[in-house]
Amino acid sequence: MSFALWTPLALPALLAVLSLVAPSPAVRRLSPVAASVVVLVSGLLLVSVVLADQVPTLGDGLLRADALSAYMLTVVGAVGLVSTWGGFGHATAVPGRFTGSYDALISIFLAAMSLAVLADNIGLMWAAVEATTIATAFLVGHHRTPRSLEAAWKYVILGSVGVAIALLGIVLIYAASRGTGEATLSWLVLSRAGLPLDPALMRAGGALAVLGFATKAGLAPMHSWLPDAHSQAPAPVSGLMSGVLLAVALYAILRIQTITDAVIGPDFLRIMLSVGGLLSLFVAAALLIRQRDFKRMLAYSSIEHMGMMAVGAAIGAAALPAVLLYVLGHGLTKATLFVISGRILEVEGTPKIDDVRALLVRRPGLAVPWLIAMAALIGFPPFSIFFSEVSIIVAGYSTGMGLVAGIALVLLLVIFASLTRLTVAMTIGAPAGTVAAAASAAAAAAVPAVSAAALTGVFPRVDADASVTLADTESIPEEPIVPDRSGHGPMLPLILALGTTAVVAFIAEPVGTLLTRAAEVLGGIQ
Amino acid sequence: MFTTIYPQLIGLCTGTLLLTSALMVWRHSLLASIRLLSVQGFALAALVAVIGLEEGEIEVILVSVLVLLVKGVALPWVLARETHATTRTDEAPRLNPTAALLTVALLTILSYVVASRLLAGETSISAHAAPIGLAMVLIGFLLLVTRRQAGSQLIGFLVLDNGIATVAFLTSGGVPLFLELGISLDVLLVVVILYVFAGRMRNKFGNTEIDQLRKLHD
Numbered sequence: 001m002s003f004a005l006w007t008p009l010a011l012p013a014l015l016a017v018l019s020l021v022a023p024s025p026a027v028r029r030l031s032p033v034a035a036s037v038v039v040l041v042s043g044l045l046l047v048s049v050v051l052a053d054q055v056p057t058l059g060d061g062l063l064r065a066d067a068l069s070a071y072m073l074t075v076v077g078a079v080g081l082v083s084t085w086g087g088f089g090h091a092t093a094v095p096g097r098f099t100g101s102y103d104a105l106i107s108i109f110l111a112a113m114s115l116a117v118l119a120d121n122i123g124l125m126w127a128a129v130e131a132t133t134i135a136t137a138f139l140v141g142h143h144r145t146p147r148s149l150e151a152a153w154k155y156v157i158l159g160s161v162g163v164a165i166a167l168l169g170i171v172l173i174y175a176a177s178r179g180t181g182e183a184t185l186s187w188l189v190l191s192r193a194g195l196p197l198d199p200a201l202m203r204a205g206g207a208l209a210v211l212g213f214a215t216k217a218g219l220a221p222m223h224s225w226l227p228d229a230h231s232q233a234p235a236p237v238s239g240l241m242s243g244v245l246l247a248v249a250l251y252a253i254l255r256i257q258t259i260t261d262a263v264i265g266p267d268f269l270r271i272m273l274s275v276g277g278l279l280s281l282f283v284a285a286a287l288l289i290r291q292r293d294f295k296r297m298l299a300y301s302s303i304e305h306m307g308m309m310a311v312g313a314a315i316g317a318a319a320l321p322a323v324l325l326y327v328l329g330h331g332l333t334k335a336t337l338f339v340i341s342g343r344i345l346e347v348e349g350t351p352k353i354d355d356v357r358a359l360l361v362r363r364p365g366l367a368v369p370w371l372i373a374m375a376a377l378i379g380f381p382p383f384s385i386f387f388s389e390v391s392i393i394v395a396g397y398s399t400g401m402g403l404v405a406g407i408a409l410v411l412l413l414v415i416f417a418s419l420t421r422l423t424v425a426m427t428i429g430a431p432a433g434t435v436a437a438a439a440s441a442a443a444a445a446a447v448p449a450v451s452a453a454a455l456t457g458v459f460p461r462v463d464a465d466a467s468v469t470l471a472d473t474e475s476i477p478e479e480p481i482v483p484d485r486s487g488h489g490p491m492l493p494l495i496l497a498l499g500t501t502a503v504v505a506f507i508a509e510p511v512g513t514l515l516t517r518a519a520e521v522l523g524g525i526q
Numbered sequence: 527m528f529t530t531i532y533p534q535l536i537g538l539c540t541g542t543l544l545l546t547s548a549l550m551v552w553r554h555s556l557l558a559s560i561r562l563l564s565v566q567g568f569a570l571a572a573l574v575a576v577i578g579l580e581e582g583e584i585e586v587i588l589v590s591v592l593v594l595l596v597k598g599v600a601l602p603w604v605l606a607r608e609t610h611a612t613t614r615t616d617e618a619p620r621l622n623p624t625a626a627l628l629t630v631a632l633l634t635i636l637s638y639v640v641a642s643r644l645l646a647g648e649t650s651i652s653a654h655a656a657p658i659g660l661a662m663v664l665i666g667f668l669l670l671v672t673r674r675q676a677g678s679q680l681i682g683f684l685v686l687d688n689g690i691a692t693v694a695f696l697t698s699g700g701v702p703l704f705l706e707l708g709i710s711l712d713v714l715l716v717v718v719i720l721y722v723f724a725g726r727m728r729n730k731f732g733n734t735e736i737d738q739l740r741k742l743h744d
Contacts, residue, residue: 123701127708134712137719146730150739153676153723160716161670161683167709168663168690172644175697183698185705200644228742287744296744 002056004045005063008073008114011038016107020100032084032106032236039114040077046070050517051510057120061186064120067517071324072117072251078500079243079331080110085493086339087236102142102234109135109240116248122209122259123185125252126163126170129216132245133159139237140229151225151232158225159216166212166252172205173259190259191523197263206260210253210269217249219310220279223303227287230299231351235342238295239335242302247327250309254320257313258522266316273314274404280307281411288418293351295341297422298334301377304415305330305385311408312392318399320519321512322391328504329384332497333376340370343488353422358431363484367427369494374423376501378416383498384505431481532580533651539573540658542566543692544634547665547685551626554619556677560605563681567598570688574695577652581699589706593691596710601684601717605677620672633664645697656696662689676724676734680717687713 012035019031046065049056057064065073084106112135116128133156141152170185177183179196190197215222230238257269284304291297305326312323344366348356359367376383389412396405487494504511546566550559571594578586621629637660645653666686673679691709694700701709724734731738 121705123705124708127705127712130709130712130716134715134719137716137723141723141726144726147741149723149726149730150742153720153727153736153739156716156720156723157670157679157683161667161686164683164686164690168693171690171694171697171701174694174701178698185701198647200646204644227744232742291744 001045001049001054002058004042004049005056005058005065005118008039008042008077008118009111011035012107012111012114016104016111019103019107022100028100028103029088032103032110033081033088035107035110036077036080036084038077039073039110040081042114043070043072043074043077047074047510047514051514061188062121062124063118064188065118066521067514068251068254068324068521069117071514071518072248072327073114075247075328075331076110076113076117076244078328078497079335080240082332082335082493082497083236083239083243083339085490086336086497087234087239087342088490102139105135105139106237106240109139113244113248117251120187121185122170122173122187122190122252122255125187125255126167129166129213129249129252130160130163132248133163133216136229136233136237136241136245140233142234142237143232145232148232151228154225155229158222162212162215162222164212165215166209169205169207169209169212169256172201172208173256176201176205176263187255187259191262193262195263199264202260202263203268206256206264206269207272209256210260210272213249213252213256214276214310217246217253217310218280218303218306219276220283220303220307223280223283226303227296227299230302230338231293231295235338235345238298238342239338242298242338243331243335246302246306247309247331250306250313250323250327253310254313254323254522261523270314270316273310274401277307277310277312277314278404278407278411280304280310281408281415283307285411285414285418288415288422291418291422292353294344294353294356294422294426295338295351297353297419298337298341301415301419302330302334304412305334308389308392308408308412311396311404312388314404315392315396315399315401317519317523319392319395320522321515322388322395324515324518325384325505325511326388326392329376329388329501332501333373333383333385336369336373336494336497337377339489339494340366340373344370347484347488353426356426358429359427361429361431361483362481365485365487369487369491369498371423371427372498373494374419376498378419378423379412382503382505383501385501387505528579532576535576536573536651536655539569539576540655540692540696542569543573543688544658544661547662547689548627548630550681550685551630551665551668552623554623556675556681557606559678559681560602563605563684564598564602566685566688567596567602568594570691570695571598573692574700577695577699583699585703586700589700589703592706592710596714597684597688597691600714604717604721605680618674619678620674626668626672629668630661630665633668634661637661637664648697652696652699656693659689659692659694659696662686662692665689674735674737676720676727676736679736680720680724683720684713684717 015031015035019028022028047070050067050070055066112128112131116125119125119128137152137156140155141148174183174185176198179198218226230242260269280303284300288300309323309326312319345351379386379389393405393409543566546562550562553559571590574590574593578590638657641657641660663686666682666689669682669685670679727734
């Protein structure tokens with residue numbers, strides 16, 4: 001079954017070439033979806049192999065799929081499928097040259113992430129993570145506006161400098177491994193307990209590598225590129241970057257953590273990851289309270305969730321299955337939300353929360369999935385994010401990290417409140433049209449406009465503004481609102497994604513077994 | 527014969543690396559910095575070749591040719607094309623030259639202090655020179671933080687990357703060849719991407735100053 005190790009690398013690359021040379025736009029647009037399917041199917045095949053207690057390897061052990069790799073590959077494929085299929089029909093074609101390059105870059109992006117999770121050699125893993133930066137650089141700058149150019153510049157500079165720091169760390173780990181006779185970067189060899197690795201070099205190397213990959217994972221205080229890049233990229237790309245690219249960087253941190261902990265003990269990286277995680281939660285909480293842009297809102301929510309995963313990684317073994325389930329739940333939910341946000345942006349023409357009101361009345365086709373997905377993201381049961389967050393906090397208390405878990409819980413509640421408020425502001429309420437009707441009636445009856453607004457309004461401020469202007473002009477014809485029930489794109493991927501996150505936490509076999517095995521790979525034996 | 531001049535050759539190469547880095551901080555002209563970067567690439571390739579000869583490994587010699595082609599020729603050429611297109615791209619950095627050079631001195635001392643603790647058990651000649659690599663990483667950071675032009679930031683990134691490569695070669699004789707290939711390709715592509723973005727920036731804004739990238743905020 002080791003062919004499933006090269007299919008997620010080679011076939012997307014082939015599809016990328018195909019989308020560059022294919023004359024038909026349909027083939028071009030289908031190729032990223034096909035690439036996601038390839039990655040997903042390969043991931044599921046590898047999962048079935050891993051559950052049968054085999055570890056396929058390829059290329060002299062260079063590529064290797066243990067339970068963790070197989071699980072991550074499946075997540076990459078699943079989130080890729082939701083983003084590319086859901087983003088099907090998204091206005092991506094820039095007139096002029098390089099029409100196929102957008103689709104080709106998405107396929108290459110998927111191949112690079114697959115390589116990152118399948119590589120056993122941490123140097124190769126590093127090169128693949130850097131390749132994701134390269135593949136996504138032009139995708140972030142795709143719209144060619146000054147804003148997207150700014151986002152892309154910051155993303156590439158901070159992303160590649162951060163990943164360069166990780167390379168310095170990996171170089172030091174390589175130097176530390178000379179004590180074993182032959183220097184090596186194989187994770188399998190390095191993770192064996194009791195190797196004579198130089199502790200001082202491992203400490204410095206581990207710290208630098210985690211710091212570098214944390215930049216790529218969007219952990220505070222190295223997060224500043226993330227809201228810009230994720231809000232400026234086209235929606236399917238944001239879904240992929242937010243949903244899995246951050247998780248792939250976290251995966252790299254988990255791998256480095258295992259080999260560092262084996263030499264210098266868990267305390268050193270535990271402190272680093274706790275501080276980074278809590279700081280991310282704090283940054284997200286502070287900036288979500290007054291957020292005005294719904295794509296940036298989703299980006300800050302990614303920082304929040306990555307922070308929570310980092311806290312889980314800091315807690316260690318007991319929390320690892322929850323962290324891995326979190327990766328899947330967050331990936332699918334966030335990809336769904338970014339896809340819908342792209343559609344809202346397209347039909348409403350504005351990224352501002354203030355301008356998108358009463359979506360539930362005006363556009364139920366978009367508002368209903370948005371509300372459900374936001375509920376999943378905020379952490380309502382039965383969606384899996386709820387269970388992940390609860391188990392991380394419980395694991396924190398039970399392993400003596402109660403303070404960290406307590407602070408995380410408080411910050412989560414603040415974020416919960418902010419996100420609920422912003423979601424309600426976008427979806428629930430009376431649309432401008434009914435306000436117009438109420439206001440003209442009020443003006444006719446010579447009732448002060450403000451009180452009419454207070455009667456109709458969940459949002460007195462907006463309603464008051466609208467009714468005052470309407471009362472002044474008194475010439476607005478009454479138009480009945482026709483609710484727009486169209487989903488503005490394929491709905492099946494969104495339904496599948498949300499359905500999966502809703503049930504996945506309840507499936508003990510094989511999901512529970514797989515998560516336990518993947519956590520065992522990292523030394524997380526209960 | 528070779529073993530007697532080996533320490534001197536290592537010293538010469540690493541000395542050139544540090545000197546070119548410091549000169550890049552001192553010079554404000556982008557074109558001069560690019561020439562220095564090219565010299566630095568040649569010095570790095572020479573360092574790799576010296577290590578390869580000492581260890582008698584063909585693979586390391588191959589890596590040195592690769593380093594020569596990528597860091598000594600290809601990258602400076604890409605950057606120089608970018609610079610010839612514009613007439614004046616002189617830098618007005620945030621630090622004046624005196625303060626910047628003092629900072630370079632401090633960073634070099636710092637990296638010697640850090641490296642002496644990290645490589646306490648090391649006695650080899652190359653490990654003694656490893657602090658130079660760390661100093662180059664820190665100088666690269668300094669350039670990234672204090673420069674305002676897109677091109678100069680790129681040079682800072684490349685000095686940082688050269689520093690990492692120097693540390694790799696001095697502490698462990700370099701990473702395996704296939705990885706060195708991957709890393710070089712990645713760096714080359716990042717530079718090409720940033721070069722394209724700098725071109726778009728000039729089209730949109732008429733110059734390449736980073737300070738104007740301030741539209742996105744909360």
